[in-house]
Amino acid sequence: MASQINKKMLWMLLVSLLLSNMQQRYFAARGKQQQVPCLFVFGDSLSDDGNNNNLVTLAKSNYPPYGIDFPKGPTGRFTNGRTIVDFIAEFLGFDNYIPPFATARGWEILKGVNYASGAAGIRIETGQTQGDRISMDRQLKNHQITLLEMNQMWGNHNKSTAEYLSKCIYVVAIGSNDYLNNYFLPQYYPTSTIYTPQQYAVVLNDQLSQQLTSLYKYGARKFAVFGLGAIGSIPIVRSSCGSGTNGSACVDNINNAVELFNVGLKSRVAALNHNLTCGSFVFINSTGIASTSPLLASLVSNVSCCEASSTTGQCVPSGSTCSNRSQYAFYDSIHPTQIVASVFAGRAYKAKSPSDAYPFDITHLAQH
Numbered sequence: 001m002a003s004q005i006n007k008k009m010l011w012m013l014l015v016s017l018l019l020s021n022m023q024q025r026y027f028a029a030r031g032k033q034q035q036v037p038c039l040f041v042f043g044d045s046l047s048d049d050g051n052n053n054n055l056v057t058l059a060k061s062n063y064p065p066y067g068i069d070f071p072k073g074p075t076g077r078f079t080n081g082r083t084i085v086d087f088i089a090e091f092l093g094f095d096n097y098i099p100p101f102a103t104a105r106g107w108e109i110l111k112g113v114n115y116a117s118g119a120a121g122i123r124i125e126t127g128q129t130q131g132d133r134i135s136m137d138r139q140l141k142n143h144q145i146t147l148l149e150m151n152q153m154w155g156n157h158n159k160s161t162a163e164y165l166s167k168c169i170y171v172v173a174i175g176s177n178d179y180l181n182n183y184f185l186p187q188y189y190p191t192s193t194i195y196t197p198q199q200y201a202v203v204l205n206d207q208l209s210q211q212l213t214s215l216y217k218y219g220a221r222k223f224a225v226f227g228l229g230a231i232g233s234i235p236i237v238r239s240s241c242g243s244g245t246n247g248s249a250c251v252d253n254i255n256n257a258v259e260l261f262n263v264g265l266k267s268r269v270a271a272l273n274h275n276l277t278c279g280s281f282v283f284i285n286s287t288g289i290a291s292t293s294p295l296l297a298s299l300v301s302n303v304s305c306c307e308a309s310s311t312t313g314q315c316v317p318s319g320s321t322c323s324n325r326s327q328y329a330f331y332d333s334i335h336p337t338q339i340v341a342s343v344f345a346g347r348a349y350k351a352k353s354p355s356d357a358y359p360f361d362i363t364h365l366a367q368h
């Protein structure tokens with residue numbers, strides 16, 4: 001009896017020594033190595049890195065001066081440099097940015113694919129006045145194509161796709177166009193005559209929850225879901241609302257509607273964590289991050305950096321830009337500059353305040 005106990009204790013000691021050794025090695029390697037095997041991205045122009053380049057649409061940005069601060073120049077990113085998801089990929093230790101679905105081929109899909117599309121929304125009709133775009137539902141279909149390809153690749157290697165996917169991070173950042181290119185364009189879309197802002201937020205929250213649940217069914221387990229920014233305050237909306245008290249009421253009206261979506265989304269994230277027990281869902285509080293960043297508060301935010309079209313809000317092809325781009329919040333009249341993207345991504349990855357990410361940040365999501 002006594003010798004049995006001693007044997008057991010010896011085994012336990014050996015096992016715990018081995019485990020702590022492995023842990024030490026793991027932590028020593030962290031920060032340099034890629035923290036998750038792949039990163040999938042779903043969203044709109046804030047994340048698009050080239051999916052719209054060959055679509056018939058006004059929502060394109062593969063021309064100068066877009067990409068002026070990006071090593072490869074214009075790529076279809078709607079900003080001067082890197083996007084929020086580019087920074088997140090860097091922070092997670094990826095060597096390369098996540099390729100767009102439109103051009104991703106072969107083994108590179110194993111590190112993840114970006115499905116985001118400018119003008120796209122949660123709702124299928126959103127953005128149709130801009131031309132073609134890849135709605136969230138179509139992005140989910142494209143993801144299924146990627147999964148088929150992954151399964152084929154692994155057929156020979158007999159590795160479980162499901163186990164692999166369960167370690168990957170899925171960034172979902174969509175919904176701004178359901179407001180700017182739908183609800184608040186009553187001349188083209190009927191949604192504002194059908195729903196109050198509160199009802200519309202619930203409709204969008206319901207649909208996005210279903211889309212996230214579909215992703216979970218396809219094998220996703222780690223989700224970072226971004227709330228929407230204060231899109232009433234972007235330069236094109238400010239100028240279309242006009243100045244004076246009516247102008248600020250118009251801006252507030254849009255920001256208030258979007259905040260209903262955000263509050264609902266956060267509680268959906270809590271419900272999804274409860275309902276889908278193998279999943280981890282994180283909500284990123286974009287408006288909270290924007291309103292509490294001293295750096296962002298110091299930037300010029302009422303005008304665009306590039307010379308922008310007053311109708312589309314996008315940079316005029318080969319138009320001029322400001323030279324001090326890190327002092328401007330908006331590159332064109334809609335999209336944030338690289339410096340703003342770095343602040344959002346930095347606090348989504350490693351929260352500075354408990355309200356930045358709920359229930360925890362992307363650093364913890366990667367380890368979860």
Ligand SMILES: *[C@@H]1O[C@H](CO)[C@@H](O)[C@H](O)[C@H]1NC(C)=O
Nearest residue numbers: 242243244245246247249250
């Ligand atoms: C706001 O706009 C409405 C109509 O668009 C106008 O009747 C009203 O006088 C305006 N109010 C102010 C304070 O400008």
Ligand SMILES: *[C@@H]1O[C@H](CO)[C@@H](O)[C@H](O)[C@H]1NC(C)=O
Nearest residue numbers: 209213267268269271272275
């Ligand atoms: C969670 O499950 C409950 C009960 O089945 C359901 O009513 C609710 O819609 C689910 N919530 C989400 C966000 O999926």
Ligand SMILES: *[C@@H]1O[C@H](CO)[C@@H](O)[C@H](O)[C@H]1NC(C)=O
Nearest residue numbers: 262263266285287288289355
């Ligand atoms: C986002 O953060 C702000 C500022 O910290 C906070 O007031 C707000 O309640 C948060 N929003 C959500 C939906 O958690």
Ligand SMILES: *[C@@H]1O[C@H](CO)[C@@H](O)[C@H](O)[C@H]1NC(C)=O
Nearest residue numbers: 238239243300301302303304
């Ligand atoms: C932008 O803000 C600055 C300072 O706050 C102001 O001087 C300028 O007139 C504003 N420009 C526009 C176009 O509103």
Ligand SMILES: *[C@@H]1O[C@H](CO)[C@@H](O)[C@H](O)[C@H]1NC(C)=O
Nearest residue numbers: 299300322323324325327328
């Ligand atoms: C940026 O540079 C322009 C001239 O190129 C100048 O007018 C503007 O005041 C500068 N903005 C800031 C925030 O320094």
Ligand SMILES: CC(=O)N[C@H]1CO[C@H](CO)[C@@H](O)[C@@H]1O
Nearest residue numbers: 151154155156157158159160
């Ligand atoms: C293609 C192939 O060899 N598939 C096998 C992979 O391993 C599982 C068991 O782990 C088998 O059930 C499959 O037949």
